[in-house]
Amino acid sequence: DSGVTQTPKHLITATGQRVTLRCSPRSGDLSVYWYQQSLDQGLQFLIQYYNGEERAKGNILERFSAQQFPDLHSELNLSSLELGDSALYFCASSERLAGEYNEQFFGPGTRLTVL
Protein backbone atom coordinates (compact mmCIF):
# COMPACT_ATOMS: atom_id res chain seq x y z
CA ASP A 1 0.00 0.00 0.00
CA SER A 2 1.61 3.25 -1.21
CA GLY A 3 -0.45 5.51 1.04
CA VAL A 4 -2.00 7.26 -1.98
CA THR A 5 -5.74 6.75 -2.29
CA GLN A 6 -7.91 7.22 -5.35
CA THR A 7 -11.67 7.13 -5.75
CA PRO A 8 -13.62 5.74 -7.39
CA LYS A 9 -11.92 2.48 -8.38
CA HIS A 10 -14.10 2.07 -11.44
CA LEU A 11 -16.24 4.50 -13.39
CA ILE A 12 -18.50 3.75 -16.33
CA THR A 13 -20.12 6.63 -18.16
CA ALA A 14 -21.37 7.72 -21.57
CA THR A 15 -19.82 9.91 -24.23
CA GLY A 16 -20.35 13.60 -23.68
CA GLN A 17 -20.54 13.26 -19.90
CA ARG A 18 -18.31 14.80 -17.23
CA VAL A 19 -16.61 12.95 -14.36
CA THR A 20 -14.40 13.83 -11.42
CA LEU A 21 -11.59 11.62 -10.15
CA ARG A 22 -10.27 12.14 -6.66
CA CYS A 23 -6.83 11.60 -5.16
CA SER A 24 -5.49 11.88 -1.62
CA PRO A 25 -1.68 11.99 -1.46
CA ARG A 26 0.51 10.32 1.15
CA SER A 27 0.62 12.16 4.44
CA GLY A 28 3.16 14.96 4.17
CA ASP A 29 3.51 14.86 0.38
CA LEU A 30 3.01 18.23 -1.27
CA SER A 31 3.30 17.23 -4.93
CA VAL A 32 0.51 15.47 -6.80
CA TYR A 33 0.81 14.13 -10.35
CA TRP A 34 -1.87 12.79 -12.69
CA TYR A 35 -1.15 10.19 -15.37
CA GLN A 36 -3.22 8.47 -18.04
CA GLN A 37 -2.51 4.88 -19.09
CA SER A 38 -4.40 3.67 -22.15
CA LEU A 39 -4.41 0.02 -23.21
CA ASP A 40 -0.87 -1.14 -24.05
CA GLN A 41 0.45 2.40 -23.76
CA GLY A 42 3.01 3.83 -21.39
CA LEU A 43 1.90 6.20 -18.69
CA GLN A 44 1.35 9.68 -20.07
CA PHE A 45 1.96 12.59 -17.73
CA LEU A 46 -0.99 14.96 -17.56
CA ILE A 47 -0.36 17.58 -14.88
CA GLN A 48 1.46 18.27 -11.59
CA TYR A 49 0.43 20.35 -8.60
CA TYR A 50 2.64 21.41 -5.73
CA ASN A 51 1.12 22.78 -2.54
CA GLY A 52 -1.98 23.96 -4.33
CA GLU A 53 -0.34 25.47 -7.39
CA GLU A 54 -0.02 24.08 -10.89
CA ARG A 55 3.67 23.37 -11.57
CA ALA A 56 3.88 21.40 -14.80
CA LYS A 57 1.64 20.41 -17.66
CA GLY A 58 2.02 17.44 -19.95
CA ASN A 59 -0.24 16.09 -22.66
CA ILE A 60 -3.44 17.21 -21.00
CA LEU A 61 -6.40 17.94 -23.24
CA GLU A 62 -8.30 21.20 -22.89
CA ARG A 63 -11.37 19.14 -21.91
CA PHE A 64 -9.46 18.00 -18.81
CA SER A 65 -8.68 20.13 -15.78
CA ALA A 66 -7.37 19.55 -12.29
CA GLN A 67 -6.91 21.31 -9.00
CA GLN A 68 -5.28 20.73 -5.63
CA PHE A 69 -7.15 21.86 -2.55
CA PRO A 70 -5.81 23.36 0.71
CA ASP A 71 -5.93 19.92 2.36
CA LEU A 72 -3.68 18.75 -0.54
CA HIS A 73 -6.15 16.32 -2.07
CA SER A 74 -6.55 16.70 -5.81
CA GLU A 75 -9.32 16.25 -8.34
CA LEU A 76 -9.08 15.58 -12.06
CA ASN A 77 -12.11 16.70 -14.05
CA LEU A 78 -12.78 15.13 -17.43
CA SER A 79 -15.53 16.66 -19.56
CA SER A 80 -17.15 16.04 -22.96
CA LEU A 81 -15.91 12.49 -22.67
CA GLU A 82 -15.01 10.53 -25.78
CA LEU A 83 -14.53 6.80 -26.30
CA GLY A 84 -10.77 7.37 -26.51
CA ASP A 85 -10.71 8.72 -22.95
CA SER A 86 -11.26 5.20 -21.62
CA ALA A 87 -8.11 4.44 -19.65
CA LEU A 88 -6.57 3.95 -16.24
CA TYR A 89 -5.94 7.24 -14.50
CA PHE A 90 -3.23 7.23 -11.86
CA CYS A 91 -2.42 9.75 -9.24
CA ALA A 92 1.05 9.87 -7.71
CA SER A 93 2.47 11.95 -4.90
CA SER A 94 5.93 12.94 -3.80
CA GLU A 95 7.45 14.80 -0.90
CA ARG A 96 9.24 17.50 -2.86
CA LEU A 97 8.71 19.61 -5.91
CA ALA A 98 11.50 18.11 -7.94
CA GLY A 99 14.88 16.43 -7.79
CA GLU A 100 16.76 13.43 -9.02
CA TYR A 101 15.66 11.20 -6.13
CA ASN A 102 12.19 12.65 -5.88
CA GLU A 103 10.37 9.34 -5.67
CA GLN A 104 6.76 9.24 -6.81
CA PHE A 105 4.31 6.93 -5.04
CA PHE A 106 1.39 5.79 -7.15
CA GLY A 107 -2.20 5.20 -6.14
CA PRO A 108 -4.21 2.16 -7.25
CA GLY A 109 -5.77 4.04 -10.16
CA THR A 110 -9.28 4.74 -11.42
CA ARG A 111 -10.44 2.71 -14.40
CA LEU A 112 -12.64 4.89 -16.61
CA THR A 113 -14.81 3.28 -19.26
CA VAL A 114 -16.64 5.54 -21.70
CA LEU A 115 -19.47 3.82 -23.60
Next chain:
Amino acid sequence: KNQVEQSPQSLIILEGKNCTLQCNYTVSPFSNLRWYKQDTGRGPVSLTIMTFSENTKSNGRYTATLDADTKQSSLHITASQLSDSASYICVAGWGTDKLIFGTGTRLQVFP
Protein backbone atom coordinates in the same frame (compact mmCIF):
# COMPACT_ATOMS: atom_id res chain seq x y z
CA LYS B 1 12.35 13.57 -29.43
CA ASN B 2 12.41 12.28 -25.85
CA GLN B 3 11.56 8.61 -25.76
CA VAL B 4 12.11 5.34 -23.93
CA GLU B 5 12.12 1.97 -25.67
CA GLN B 6 12.03 -1.36 -23.88
CA SER B 7 12.74 -4.88 -25.00
CA PRO B 8 11.50 -7.49 -25.13
CA GLN B 9 7.81 -6.58 -25.14
CA SER B 10 7.02 -9.78 -23.31
CA LEU B 11 8.98 -12.58 -21.72
CA ILE B 12 8.12 -16.01 -20.30
CA ILE B 13 10.51 -17.76 -17.93
CA LEU B 14 10.41 -20.65 -15.49
CA GLU B 15 10.43 -20.09 -11.77
CA GLY B 16 13.94 -19.93 -10.38
CA LYS B 17 15.53 -18.70 -13.61
CA ASN B 18 17.23 -15.34 -14.10
CA CYS B 19 16.27 -12.77 -16.74
CA THR B 20 17.39 -9.38 -18.02
CA LEU B 21 15.17 -6.63 -19.37
CA GLN B 22 16.56 -3.88 -21.60
CA CYS B 23 15.85 -0.18 -21.89
CA ASN B 24 17.16 2.42 -24.35
CA TYR B 25 16.39 6.05 -23.74
CA THR B 26 16.76 9.33 -25.54
CA VAL B 27 16.13 12.28 -23.25
CA SER B 28 17.89 15.57 -22.81
CA PRO B 29 19.03 16.79 -20.41
CA PHE B 30 19.16 13.37 -18.77
CA SER B 31 18.69 13.34 -15.01
CA ASN B 32 17.85 9.87 -13.72
CA LEU B 33 16.71 6.39 -14.69
CA ARG B 34 13.99 4.53 -12.81
CA TRP B 35 12.54 1.06 -12.92
CA TYR B 36 9.01 0.36 -11.75
CA LYS B 37 7.08 -2.86 -11.28
CA GLN B 38 3.37 -2.76 -12.17
CA ASP B 39 1.06 -5.61 -11.29
CA THR B 40 -1.97 -5.93 -13.56
CA GLY B 41 -4.57 -3.29 -12.74
CA ARG B 42 -2.48 -1.68 -10.02
CA GLY B 43 -0.25 1.35 -9.69
CA PRO B 44 3.48 1.17 -10.46
CA VAL B 45 5.85 0.56 -7.55
CA SER B 46 9.38 1.95 -7.61
CA LEU B 47 12.22 -0.60 -7.72
CA THR B 48 15.30 1.55 -8.29
CA ILE B 49 16.30 5.13 -9.06
CA MET B 50 19.76 5.93 -10.49
CA THR B 51 21.30 9.27 -11.38
CA PHE B 52 23.64 9.63 -14.36
CA SER B 53 26.67 9.09 -12.12
CA GLU B 54 25.52 5.70 -10.85
CA ASN B 55 26.26 2.47 -12.73
CA THR B 56 24.30 -0.03 -10.70
CA LYS B 57 21.73 -0.26 -7.95
CA SER B 58 20.18 -3.27 -6.29
CA ASN B 59 16.91 -3.88 -4.52
CA GLY B 60 16.79 -7.46 -3.28
CA ARG B 61 16.72 -9.79 -6.28
CA TYR B 62 16.47 -6.82 -8.66
CA THR B 63 19.65 -5.20 -10.00
CA ALA B 64 19.56 -2.25 -12.37
CA THR B 65 22.51 -1.06 -14.43
CA LEU B 66 22.98 2.21 -16.24
CA ASP B 67 25.34 3.20 -19.03
CA ALA B 68 24.81 6.93 -19.53
CA ASP B 69 27.24 6.99 -22.46
CA THR B 70 25.26 4.52 -24.55
CA LYS B 71 21.96 5.59 -22.98
CA GLN B 72 21.10 2.05 -21.99
CA SER B 73 19.81 0.46 -18.82
CA SER B 74 19.00 -3.09 -17.84
CA LEU B 75 17.07 -4.73 -15.04
CA HIS B 76 18.31 -8.15 -13.96
CA ILE B 77 16.01 -10.38 -11.93
CA THR B 78 17.68 -13.22 -10.05
CA ALA B 79 16.04 -16.49 -9.03
CA SER B 80 12.62 -15.46 -10.32
CA GLN B 81 9.48 -16.11 -8.31
CA LEU B 82 5.86 -16.43 -9.37
CA SER B 83 5.20 -13.05 -7.75
CA ASP B 84 7.63 -11.44 -10.19
CA SER B 85 4.98 -11.80 -12.91
CA ALA B 86 4.19 -8.18 -13.78
CA SER B 87 5.04 -5.39 -16.19
CA TYR B 88 8.41 -3.73 -15.65
CA ILE B 89 8.55 -0.12 -16.71
CA CYS B 90 11.69 1.86 -17.50
CA VAL B 91 11.38 5.59 -16.85
CA ALA B 92 13.86 8.29 -17.86
CA GLY B 93 13.91 11.52 -15.92
CA TRP B 94 14.89 14.74 -17.63
CA GLY B 95 14.94 18.42 -16.91
CA THR B 96 13.83 19.50 -13.45
CA ASP B 97 11.27 16.82 -12.71
CA LYS B 98 9.94 15.38 -15.94
CA LEU B 99 9.55 11.66 -16.53
CA ILE B 100 9.17 9.68 -19.77
CA PHE B 101 7.69 6.21 -19.35
CA GLY B 102 8.43 3.20 -21.53
CA THR B 103 5.58 0.89 -22.49
CA GLY B 104 7.00 -1.88 -20.30
CA THR B 105 8.09 -5.49 -20.57
CA ARG B 106 5.41 -7.96 -19.55
CA LEU B 107 7.08 -10.79 -17.59
CA GLN B 108 5.35 -14.08 -16.87
CA VAL B 109 6.93 -16.58 -14.50
CA PHE B 110 5.62 -20.13 -14.68
CA PRO B 111 6.16 -22.92 -12.14
